[in-house]
Amino acid sequence: MTSFSQIWTILKKDLILELRTREMLISMFLFVMLTMVIFNYSFSADRNDLTAFGGGLLWIAFIFTALLGLNRSFAHEKEGGCLDGLLLSPIDRSLIYTSKVLSNFIFLSIIQIITIPIFTIFFIRYNYFPMIVLFILGIFLGNLGIASIGTFVTTLAINTKRRDLLVPILGLPLMMPILWLAVTISGNIMAGPLGPNTLKEVVRAVQILALFDIVYFVASYGLYDFVIGE
Amino acid sequence: MSLKIGGFYFYLVTAFLLTVAGLIGTFFLTPLEVKQIGFSQKIFYFHVPMAATSAVAFGVTLLGSIAYLMKDSKNLYRKAIRLTKATAIATVIAFALRITFNVMGIEVLGGIDVRLILLIASISLITLVPVFWFFAFLTRENMDTWASVGAEIGLLFGSMLLVMGILWTRVTWTVWWTWDPRLTSYLLVMLLYSGYFVLRSSVDSAHQRARYSAALGIVSYIAVIFTMISTRVLRSAHPVIFTLSDPGVESSMLITFIVAMFAMIALFGAMIIVKVTINNLREQIEDMKDQLGG
Numbered sequence A: 001m002t003s004f005s006q007i008w009t010i011l012k013k014d015l016i017l018e019l020r021t022r023e024m025l026i027s028m029f030l031f032v033m034l035t036m037v038i039f040n041y042s043f044s045a046d047r048n049d050l051t052a053f054g055g056g057l058l059w060i061a062f063i064f065t066a067l068l069g070l071n072r073s074f075a076h077e078k079e080g081g082c083l084d085g086l087l088l089s090p091i092d093r094s095l096i097y098t099s100k101v102l103s104n105f106i107f108l109s110i111i112q113i114i115t116i117p118i119f120t121i122f123f124i125r126y127n128y129f130p131m132i133v134l135f136i137l138g139i140f141l142g143n144l145g146i147a148s149i150g151t152f153v154t155t156l157a158i159n160t161k162r163r164d165l166l167v168p169i170l171g172l173p174l175m176m177p178i179l180w181l182a183v184t185i186s187g188n189i190m191a192g193p194l195g196p197n198t199l200k201e202v203v204r205a206v207q208i209l210a211l212f213d214i215v216y217f218v219a220s221y222g223l224y225d226f227v228i229g230e
Numbered sequence B: 001m002s003l004k005i006g007g008f009y010f011y012l013v014t015a016f017l018l019t020v021a022g023l024i025g026t027f028f029l030t031p032l033e034v035k036q037i038g039f040s041q042k043i044f045y046f047h048v049p050m051a052a053t054s055a056v057a058f059g060v061t062l063l064g065s066i067a068y069l070m071k072d073s074k075n076l077y078r079k080a081i082r083l084t085k086a087t088a089i090a091t092v093i094a095f096a097l098r099i100t101f102n103v104m105g106i107e108v109l110g111g112i113d114v115r116l117i118l119l120i121a122s123i124s125l126i127t128l129v130p131v132f133w134f135f136a137f138l139t140r141e142n143m144d145t146w147a148s149v150g151a152e153i154g155l156l157f158g159s160m161l162l163v164m165g166i167l168w169t170r171v172t173w174t175v176w177w178t179w180d181p182r183l184t185s186y187l188l189v190m191l192l193y194s195g196y197f198v199l200r201s202s203v204d205s206a207h208q209r210a211r212y213s214a215a216l217g218i219v220s221y222i223a224v225i226f227t228m229i230s231t232r233v234l235r236s237a238h239p240v241i242f243t244l245s246d247p248g249v250e251s252s253m254l255i256t257f258i259v260a261m262f263a264m265i266a267l268f269g270a271m272i273i274v275k276v277t278i279n280n281l282r283e284q285i286e287d288m289k290d291q292l293g294g
Helices: A003-021 A023-042 A051-079 A082-088 A093-123 A129-158 A163-191 A196-227 B008-029 B038-072 B076-104 B114-139 B143-172 B181-201 B206-233 B251-292
Strands: none
Touching (some): A003 A023, A023 A051, A023 A093, A051 A082, A051 A093, A051 A163, A093 A129, A093 A196, A129 A163, A129 A196, A129 B206, A163 A196, A163 B206, B008 B038, B008 B251, B038 B143, B038 B181, B038 B251, B143 B181, B143 B251, B181 B206
């Protein structure tokens, strides 16, 4: 088997499992919806118009959903003894990492495809459709970064005593640069027409975000051997 | 078995003398900065060296972690090949992105030359990692101890730095705290390295603990590097003194700064020696207890 077919096999397993139970997607979706209801009550001063904070609120919802999903995705593996099976199989461990990143990335993206339009209808009063390509690029790069570092940290935490505690404690500071840049991108695009200076800032944020994705992915890919398994 | 603290007193005395010299320089020999912030500029002589020393301390964590994993690794060769491949692919992607942006006429990262950073990083890794590795082999020192002690002292310097910085911010910007990129990212570094110790305390087996925390120690350094470049890459109000082309200060200021820099590094040397010795002795006690059966 080539590397690609190995990655695809593990990825397919995750996708089939999710299609059968739909456990993660439904809980992540409900979580995002509930967060939006909370936003409505927390910021009720200016009714239903959160255009100015749109990017920040969007990513608050996504980052916690991502943590929820990441915890779930490895709890499955641990409970069923699947992780041991994966470790016993003659597959390079970095490939396990790659496929896990891909599956987490796909789940997060599915949630976003459903919830971003809803969020926009609920809270945003500006039509940002003309900038949709840049917007999607920002979301895409943000997801990739969260999935890369999140998968690494979750694997690190899964074999320790404080499994559920460590994922946010270690994950959030590491994800924060990604979150920050992603909020810069989404927030500026959602908040209103982009002036030349804001556009420059957004483009720069896209560049740094891409750099972060690469660095995080390469570092985690290289170190994954050491954090998986006993 | 004796308590060997090689070089401890040397570093301690050096640190003391240089700190006194640095303080004299700070308050009596350097001119008052009159253009922008006045007397509060004096923080620069110890604030910046402290920040640099905390970065060095976290760097010890990084190198100790790398050395530990290199020693620990069973099939190092295969992993090295794979990591090299991944880095090569990443570099190609980075260059492709750069060329694309250049062709599109978009300025890359505010004029900062990424190639320069990559070059410095790779040279320092290439030269320092073998040094640490051989050191680990020769002294049979447990590099995990060095890594954890580095993070501990880094946190200590970081806390002093934050307290100092907060006082300065109150005087100069009239608020205690602003969410400036430099301040925010440094706070994150502190939280991250505190999490490093939470991780260490949640693993029982010593070997496993060392391996996990080494992996985290390497990844965490990315956040430290981000803090270093944050003022130059993002919009920030934090002062930037040194640039590549311009030393930015007068010579008496520069000399005082360098003296303070050496003082802090010497202090760090003294601290790390005594702390590593303590940890080694603690391990020996544990071993003896095990041998006695209980």
